[in-house]
Amino acid sequence: MNEFFHDLIRNLEGYYKQIVDITPKFLLAIIVIVIVWLIATRVRTFTDRRLKSRMHDPLLATFIANLVKAVLLIVGVFLMFRIIGLTTMASSLLAGAGISAFVIGFALKDIGENFLAGILLAFKRPFSVGDIIESNGVKGKVLALNLRDTQIISDGKDIFIPNALLIKSTLINYNRGGFLLQDFTVGLEFGSDYRKAISLVKELLKQDISVTDGRENIVVISGIVGTAPQLNVRYWVETDDKISNGRVRSEVLIKILEALKENGFVVKKD
Numbered sequence: 344m345n346e347f348f349h350d351l352i353r354n355l356e357g358y359y360k361q362i363v364d365i366t367p368k369f370l371l372a373i374i375v376i377v378i379v380w381l382i383a384t385r386v387r388t389f390t391d392r393r394l395k396s397r398m399h400d401p402l403l404a405t406f407i408a409n410l411v412k413a414v415l416l417i418v419g420v421f422l423m424f425r426i427i428g429l430t431t432m433a434s435s436l437l438a439g440a441g442i443s444a445f446v447i448g449f450a451l452k453d454i455g456e457n458f459l460a461g462i463l464l465a466f467k468r469p470f471s472v473g474d475i476i477e478s479n480g481v482k483g484k485v486l487a488l489n490l491r492d493t494q495i496i497s498d499g500k501d502i503f504i505p506n507a508l509l510i511k512s513t514l515i516n517y518n519r520g521g522f523l524l525q526d527f528t529v530g531l532e533f534g535s536d537y538r539k540a541i542s543l544v545k546e547l548l549k550q551d552i553s554v555t556d557g558r559e560n561i562v563v564i565s566g567i568v569g570t571a572p573q574l575n576v577r578y579w580v581e582t583d584d585k586i587s588n589g590r591v592r593s594e595v596l597i598k599i600l601e602a603l604k605e606n607g608f609v610v611k612k613d
Contacts, residue, residue: 368426368427368428369427371426372423372424372426372427373423375419375422375423375426376419376420376422376423379415379416379418379419379422380416380419382415383411383412383415383416383419384412386411386412386415387408387409387411387412388408390407390408390411391404391405391408394407394408401471401472402465402468402470402471402472402485402487402488403465403466403468405487405488406461406462406465406488406489406490407465409489409490410462410490413490453505453507454491456507457490457491457492457505457506457507458490458491458506460505460506460507460509460510461488461489461490461491461492461493461506463510464488464493464506464509464510465488469509469514469516470485470514470516471485472485472486472487473485473582474516474517474518474582475516475517475518475523475582476495476514476515476516476517477514477515477517478504478508478509478512478513478514478515479504479508479512481495481497481502481504482497483495483496483497483498483502484496484497486501488506489503491505491506492504492505492506493506493509518582521581521582522555522558522579522580522581522582523579523580523581523582524577524578524579525577525578525579525580525591525592525595526575526576526577526578527575527576527592527596528565528573528574528575528576529573529574529576529599529600529603529610530568530571530572530573530574530610530611531571531572531573531574531603531608531609531610531611532571532608532609532610532611533570533571533572535572535608535609537564537572537574539606540574540603540608541562541563541564541574543602543603543606544562544574544576544599544602544603545560545562547598547599547602548560548562548576548578548595551594551595551598553580553591553594553595554578554579554580554595555579555580555581558579560577560578560579561575561576561577561578562574562575562576562577563575570611571611576595576599578595
């Protein structure tokens with residue numbers, strides 16, 4: 344029994360000495376990673392500002408700045424492991440156990456996939472900040488392209504779509520090239536003067552400063568629902584990062600409904 348307690352005390356003393364030996368390294372590693380994080384944040388801000396002043400695409404500039412920060416943080420993590428002394432041990436474990444590498448690779452599959460998809464999106468640029476896009480059943484305005492996901496806003500809610508989903512799925516850009524197509528349908532009373540209604544709406548679109556005349560705006564009778572012929576209105580508006588999709592559409596619709604009513608047209612639900 345005495346030998347047992349003697350061995351126990353000796354082992355505890357050994358563990359204590361190991362903890363005392365590694366504590367300074369551990370504290371130094373924490374200090375290093377904090378310093379690297381502060382430097383990476385400053386570099387990211389500086390890079391983002393400089394790139395945006397020299398590039399026309401703020402989306403790509405922000406993505407590159409985030410990428411620079413991520414690389415610096417990865418370097419900091421490896422430096423931290425080296426200070427603690429875990430580099431050799433980690434390398435030995437990965438080299439001696441192929442299953443570990445497989446498990447780690449499988450666990451990081453989604454992260455790596457979204458990261459590579461983000462790089463493709465940044466350089467292919469199917470959308471820019473302020474564009475209204477739709478993918479995977481979600482429609483909204485693009486706010487930012489991050490390393491893992493794309494941030495959009497829809498109905499006042501921030502939505503984060505993994506970059507890999509945007510690459511794999513159909514992506515609709517509603518205002519590619521600085522223009523946004525808006526449309527709506529108005530039901531008219533059967534027997535109305537349809538040609539007059541079309542001319543009236545076209546004239547209103549020409550007078551509206553929100554509607555651009557740089558592209559063809561279309562007003563046609565698209566069909567009949569029930570007993571109501573459908574007047575379909577399609578027009579283009581210039582877009583930027585401040586435009587509100589719903590506001591412009593609402594104003595145009597109100598003006599057209601008021602003009603139709605003033606000219607004796609009856610708008611029907613069906």
